[in-house]
Amino acid sequence: SGALVSAGYEVICCADGAALLSQIRSRIPASVFLEVRMPEADGLDLLKKLREENCPAPIFVTSANGNIATAVEAVRSGADS
Numbered sequence: 001s002g003a004l005v006s007a008g009y010e011v012i013c014c015a016d017g018a019a020l021l022s023q024i025r026s027r028i029p030a031s032v033f034l035e036v037r038m039p040e041a042d043g044l045d046l047l048k049k050l051r052e053e054n055c056p057a058p059i060f061v062t063s064a065n066g067n068i069a070t071a072v073e074a075v076r077s078g079a080d081s
Contacts, residue, residue: 017046024050029057036063036070044070044077051078 001011009030014020023029032050034043047059058080063070 017049020046021049021053024053024055024057029055032057032059034059034061036061036066036074044073047074047077047079 001013004011012023012029014023020032024032032055034047036043043061043063047061050059059078061074061079
């Protein structure tokens with residue numbers, strides 16, 4: 001997030017999926033970055049919820065331990081590439 005802040009972007013980090021959903025309901029972000037494996041939730045499930053709620057922002061999914069199957073599932077679930 002430091003690079004984005006240095007480039008002039010406002011960065012809001014959320015502790016969990018519920019906090020992210022609350023933020024998105026109150027403001028429209030320019031983009032969303034999700035980790036696939038989060039402590040409190042599955043990032044792909046959260047991605048699906050964001051798309052079900054018609055979040056218009058591009059959503060990028062990252063994974064420290066990803067594989068091709070996870071990447072394909074993320075794109076099919078609405079992640080931007």
